[in-house]
Amino acid sequence: MFTGKRIIWLGIVVAMLQSGALYAMVEQRASILRSGRDVILLSQPIDPRDFLRGDYVTLSYEISNLGADKIIGKRPDEGGRADIYVTLAEGADKRWSFAGASWQARTDLKPDQVQIRGRTLNYAHFAADSTYHITYGIERYYVPEGQGRAIEEQQSERNIDVVIAISGEGDAQIRALRSSGKVLYEEPLY
Amino acid sequence: MAFSIGIKKHIARWQEAGLIDEVTADLLRKDVEKTRTSFGLGGILAVLGAVLLGAAIISLVAANWEILPRLVRVVMIILLLWGGYVGGAWRASLGDIRFSEALYLIAAITFGAGIALIGQMYHLSGEATDAALLWAAGAMIAALFLRSAILVATSVAIVAIYLFMAIDGGNDAQTYAWLLPVLLVISAGLVWYTKAEVARHFIVLVLIAYVFALFDEFDDDWILWLAGITGGALFLADALATTALQRLTGWSKAIGAYGFLMLLLVLNYFQFDRYDSEVSDQVIIGFGILACAIAGLVLSGYRNLAVRWMSYSIFSLEVLYLAFKTIGTLIGTASFFLSAGVLVLLLAAFVVRMERRLQKKIAQAEGAA
Helix, strand or coil, X not given: CCCCCHHHHHHHHHHHHHXXXXXXXXXXXXXXXXHCEEEEEEEECCCHHHCEECCEEECEEHHHEEEHHHEECCCCCCCCCCEEEEEEEECCCCCEEEEXXXXXXXXXXXXXXXXXXXXXXXXXXXXXXXXXXXXXXXXXEECCCCCHHHHHHXXXXXXXXXXXXXXXXXXXEEEEEEECCEEEEECCCC | CHHHHHHHHHHHHHHHCCCCCHHHHHHHHHHXXXXXXXXXXXXXXXXXXXXXXHHHHHHHHHCXXXXXXXXHHHHHHHHHHHHHHHHHHHHHHCCCHHHHHHHHHHHHHHHHHHHHHHHHHCCCCCCHHHHHHHHHHHHHHHHHXXXXXXXXXXXXXXXHHHHHHHHHHCCCHHHHHHHHHHHHHHHHHHHHHHCCCHHHHHHHHHHXXXXXXXXXXXXCXXXXXXXXXXXXXXXXXXXXXXXXXXXXXXXXXXXXXXXXXXXXXHHHXXXXXXXXXCHHXXXXXXXXXXXXXXXXXXXXXXXXXXXXXXHHHHHHHHHHHHHXXXXXXXXXXXXXXXXXXXXXXXXXXXXXXXXXXXXXXXXXXXXXX
């Protein structure tokens, strides 16, 4: 334990470092909301019993499960989880859907396509010809205590659209939840 | 604190009985005063209060309370963070260790609450383990800068949370298998730097949990055998080369006791989980456990209290268990209680005899020293 006046400066330094880390987290997400490109994905109910775990709603998408045969490029050799890049294209109903997947980031995207980065959940090297479960960091929506039920009911009718902002690097961030064009929740920048 | 009150009573009694004169009594009282730890009941209560406040902050974040706009919540968290670290440093500059440690603890928990709050604000469904690692890193840096023992203990507790999340997620074995030892080595460095005492026990407990997590993940018996043998070696090091181990680590007794604990845990695991189908296998391992307990008593029971009581407990439980596993099934309920009574009385006689013998050995050891 230090004593004397110097310790107060050290306390200030620690407080600055930790608030800086928190600010960096905020800014990283806010910058995606600010400058990312918006896409709309239809969320799918997984199991109506399992939707509401505590105070968040679990969201799943068409691109959450991909067959290994749909993914191009060279599969990473090392074990553990692997990055995967999924290309999305806008459909006639304004919803975006799967248009290709690659183990490496693609540089030949058409202007009406967007690339989102995910990570495989099962070990990439184990499943050569099976289905990969992929997470994108947009699988949870936190709601105030007791408000999850409404979303859960809407979702069981299978019409919750999730508006997602995607940065140039492919990082995704939920912007809003909509149901038949009506906004349920919209996220401010901060 | 309780100890110093008790010993002061004894000093007064000795003085009254004429065993020591007033000068000696005064000297003894002053010595007790001087060596008394500065972290008594008041310090413990301060830490408990800080933990409770931290729990309140975390639950407030988890409740996702709508009345406060989230920007206000973030600002509150940041203010608490600053209040905790700078306020704690201010108390430390005045020499008030108790409240400075309590404030540091609140600040460190608040940092974790802040990470959770931002995860909630932006609906981050990503790795909970990453959040725990950021939290642990923050606490470790704070412990280093402020040279605070309680922040080291907090860091190790957060490392334990990380281990729990990694096991729970089920997808991170490849990462935590190497990352956890690294985090514990860093923690050990911080223990050395801050002279933290409680954190040392936390490190060993997390290490034991890690061994079993690793075993559960890779399902390889040699992980446990290795841990058990290492534990036995540490126990022997404390029993046979106390002076050297004490000089090297300053923590010889506890290292011996934890090594002994690891060895017993491994043997018990094998007895109950691996070889529980064949009674004869159980009996073989059971005798191994009994041998360990006796070795514990004979080799270091006279000077290592923790080893002594672990030996007594495991010896008694094992004898009872083996008795009922082998002959218990052959006899009726009444004779079961009869033999149980006889057995427990025999164990009691064994403990009493052993205690008498160990007291003699303690007296000899003190006489030699």
